[in-house]
Amino acid sequence: MLRCFVLLMAAAAALLAQVTSDRLLRADREPANWMTYSGGYNGWRYSTLDQINRGNAPQLKVKWVHQMPTTHMVETSPIVVDGIMYVTEPPSNVVALDAETGRQFWRYRCELPGRINVCCGQVNRGVAVLGNRVFVGTVDAHLVALDAKTGAVLWDVEVANYAHGYSVTVAPLVVKDKIILGIAGGEYGIRGWLDAYEPATGKRIWRFNTVPGPGEAGHDTWKGDAWKQGGGSTWVTGSYDAAQNLIIWGVGNPSPDWNGDVRPGDNLYKDSAIALDADTGKLKWHFQFVPHDVHDWDAVQVPVLVEAPWQGRERKLVYWAHRNGFFYVLDRETGKFLLGKPFATQTWAKGLDANGRPIRLPNIDPTPEGVTIFPGVQGATNWYSPSYNPLTKLLYLSTWENRSIYRKGDQEHTPGNRYIGSVPLIDLPDDPGHGAIRALNPATGERVWEYKLHTKPWAGVLTTAGKVLFGGSDEGTYFAVDAETGKELWRQYCGGIIRANGVTYQSKGKQVVAIAAGNSIFTFALP
Amino acid sequence: MPGLFYSPDRVWQVVAYLRSLAQRETPKGDAAHGAALFASRGCAGCHRVAGQGGRSGPDLTQIGSSRSVRHLREAMTNPDADVRQRYWVVTARGEDGRPVNGFLMNEDTYTVQLFDDVGNLRSLSKPGLRDYAVAKKSKMPSFAKLPAAELDNLVAYLGSLRRPGGVR
Numbered sequence A: 001m002l003r004c005f006v007l008l009m010a011a012a013a014a015l016l017a018q019v020t021s022d023r024l025l026r027a028d029r030e031p032a033n034w035m036t037y038s039g040g041y042n043g044w045r046y047s048t049l050d051q052i053n054r055g056n057a058p059q060l061k062v063k064w065v066h067q068m069p070t071t072h073m074v075e076t077s078p079i080v081v082d083g084i085m086y087v088t089e090p091p092s093n094v095v096a097l098d099a100e101t102g103r104q105f106w107r108y109r110c111e112l113p114g115r116i117n118v119c120c121g122q123v124n125r126g127v128a129v130l131g132n133r134v135f136v137g138t139v140d141a142h143l144v145a146l147d148a149k150t151g152a153v154l155w156d157v158e159v160a161n162y163a164h165g166y167s168v169t170v171a172p173l174v175v176k177d178k179i180i181l182g183i184a185g186g187e188y189g190i191r192g193w194l195d196a197y198e199p200a201t202g203k204r205i206w207r208f209n210t211v212p213g214p215g216e217a218g219h220d221t222w223k224g225d226a227w228k229q230g231g232g233s234t235w236v237t238g239s240y241d242a243a244q245n246l247i248i249w250g251v252g253n254p255s256p257d258w259n260g261d262v263r264p265g266d267n268l269y270k271d272s273a274i275a276l277d278a279d280t281g282k283l284k285w286h287f288q289f290v291p292h293d294v295h296d297w298d299a300v301q302v303p304v305l306v307e308a309p310w311q312g313r314e315r316k317l318v319y320w321a322h323r324n325g326f327f328y329v330l331d332r333e334t335g336k337f338l339l340g341k342p343f344a345t346q347t348w349a350k351g352l353d354a355n356g357r358p359i360r361l362p363n364i365d366p367t368p369e370g371v372t373i374f375p376g377v378q379g380a381t382n383w384y385s386p387s388y389n390p391l392t393k394l395l396y397l398s399t400w401e402n403r404s405i406y407r408k409g410d411q412e413h414t415p416g417n418r419y420i421g422s423v424p425l426i427d428l429p430d431d432p433g434h435g436a437i438r439a440l441n442p443a444t445g446e447r448v449w450e451y452k453l454h455t456k457p458w459a460g461v462l463t464t465a466g467k468v469l470f471g472g473s474d475e476g477t478y479f480a481v482d483a484e485t486g487k488e489l490w491r492q493y494c495g496g497i498i499r500a501n502g503v504t505y506q507s508k509g510k511q512v513v514a515i516a517a518g519n520s521i522f523t524f525a526l527p
Numbered sequence B: 001m002p003g004l005f006y007s008p009d010r011v012w013q014v015v016a017y018l019r020s021l022a023q024r025e026t027p028k029g030d031a032a033h034g035a036a037l038f039a040s041r042g043c044a045g046c047h048r049v050a051g052q053g054g055r056s057g058p059d060l061t062q063i064g065s066s067r068s069v070r071h072l073r074e075a076m077t078n079p080d081a082d083v084r085q086r087y088w089v090v091t092a093r094g095e096d097g098r099p100v101n102g103f104l105m106n107e108d109t110y111t112v113q114l115f116d117d118v119g120n121l122r123s124l125s126k127p128g129l130r131d132y133a134v135a136k137k138s139k140m141p142s143f144a145k146l147p148a149a150e151l152d153n154l155v156a157y158l159g160s161l162r163r164p165g166g167v168r
Helices: A002-016 A021-025 B008-022 B031-040 B069-077 B148-160
Strands: A061-067 A079-081 A084-089 A093-098 A104-108 A128-130 A133-137 A142-147 A153-158 A173-175 A178-182 A193-197 A204-209 A239-241 A246-250 A272-277 A283-288 A304-310 A313-321 A326-331 A337-342 A349-352 A358-360 A371-373 A387-389 A394-401 A404-406 A434-441 A446-453 A462-464 A468-472 A477-482 A488-493 A503-507 A510-517 A520-525 B089-093 B099-107 B111-116 B121-125 B130-135
Touching: A021 A173, A079 A128, A079 A503, A093 A133, A128 A173, A178 A246, A239 A304, A313 A394, A337 A349, A387 A462, A434 A468, A462 A503, A468 A510, B031 B148, B069 B148, B099 B121
Parallel strands: none
Antiparallel strands: A061 A520, A079 A084, A084 A093, A093 A104, A128 A133, A133 A142, A142 A153, A173 A178, A178 A193, A193 A204, A239 A246, A246 A272, A272 A283, A304 A313, A313 A326, A326 A337, A349 A358, A371 A404, A387 A394, A394 A434, A434 A446, A462 A468, A468 A477, A477 A488, A503 A510, A510 A520, B089 B099, B089 B130, B099 B111, B111 B121
16 A cells, blocks of 8 residues: 555656646746747747846846857757756757756767758757657757656657758757657758657658648749759747647748749748648648748748737737848738738838738849848848747847848759858948847837847847846847836846847746856856 | 858958968068068057067068968058958047047947057946947058058068968
8 A cells, every 4th residue: 555655656756747748738837947949839938937027137146057068059948847957059969957056967969970061050949848758859850859867869860861951950849749840951952841750759740841842732833843942941949829729830941042033933931931730730821921032031930929909809819020120910810911010120122012912122132243231131030039028018029230232143953052042241341230129019010119239139038027028149248128118127248149049947946047158058046 | 041150350350361362472572671671661660570569450470371462462552441340449538538549359239348549458338438439440551652662572571470380
């Protein structure tokens, strides 16, 4: 009897320590943890924790620092479950740390081939967890499952051929009993997809091709063979609408990036939001922000899912501040366009038509001599996360005021080699632009406040129920501002550029904020 | 695509280096004469070579390893053509109203780091500064009026200033 009881207790403890899909669904109920990339399926990067608030934020202090033995850029967003923090170390390694002290439990080292084709550094944006497993995508295009307790490999499957320019940098997303995985390689002429895998085995369950092939809907937006290397990567983690069982995800640029001559047509589903049935991977709706993109303005942003009144009735919405400089509101049941308004300087579109299709200005397409327009190649925003705060009802994001010279050149496609169609001038040497954190009223797209930065930030924002916004700069400073006014509350120089998204959790009952800066994870807490 | 990672000054250095690779021209002047001119024409007052000279311009101890002949000549004849951030000139006044001038070593949203005109390293808080301005012009006078042979000799001398052991 006693033995039986002890066994039961052990089983109960083990169960608690496991991440179930139910727990992921109700992530907002356990703010002590940060269990998915954006902290919840709605893509808000928001926490109900309020121990750190506008009154005491100025007292924040460094709690611990974890330094990574890496020379690559650290873009990871930590996952914290029941006292353990899982972070990726670039290229494709994983460490499990004590969330209280930063001390390491285990490290998984991914052995990689010599030549890896990645456009923009051998980076990784984080892991996903389910049960006793931790999942990581690798720059040589594998998906690996690790034992959450030891880091031992449970399975390792190749999801695409890295030698042809495919790589995984995205944090996977667990949805019910599936691992949703995107792919990178839009600068290498890949044919993109979004996949679902079986957590127990790594077996693929479905694939949605982001470049439709013959017989697939949307194929008529391509001509000839261009679709075979049409790009369409999916390298930023999307969101999940449980009520509709829809995965909402952003699709990247077409290939080649800056020369569209070889791919006439709208080029679906490039630069689009796609909504897929989570069980089958079938497309329910899509919305293309930039038909026939020739500026590399991918839709690789986190979709922000909100229920809010829209013109008198409660509606399921998606907020999307897009790389092209416009903020969009879409209906989440149909993909219908509801609102579009610039949130940063843009000189390429007269506006959007009734369906949200851009009304392009003349002479904006790249030429051999080059055309100069806002936003620049890296966009008015990019992959770093926005945040939605249900208390202020504002949408927050890092933005750029910047222009580039877009050039057009010739390009032959050869598998595994760059396929971009020119090299644009990303920054004008005399006017490299600047950045800002901006708060938008999503009902109108109007700017409520901005916190100006000398340089252009590559760090996402995080907001909390303490009405504090956390953000970072390329200058290496992590800061907190009042989410209602944008007034600075606190800042800490971390000594290394911040190109990552912050998270917050609780350790021993006290709120902690974590961010990757330089090659380290920094954590902050009240004294 | 999600980005390439270099500071503006670093980009400048890389570009200058790549250009030097593209143009492997051998200087036609006489390096020994150039060394003498470097002292007599006042270059050493601003530039340091192997620990000797001023600090109001870049250290030139190994300049020949990473700069093309054309760049070296243009640096003398048209200094404003290509001034990197480290040599942009800040003029401002502090909270006390006193002038602060110097080379812009670094800058972020909140602070600025200077090598001031009397040789001090200074880090200042931006909100405390008044009349803050940055000029992207060179502090170096143009030497375009030097006789062609002297310029050739100076270029030859600068080109000979290399890291020992050949090109790496």
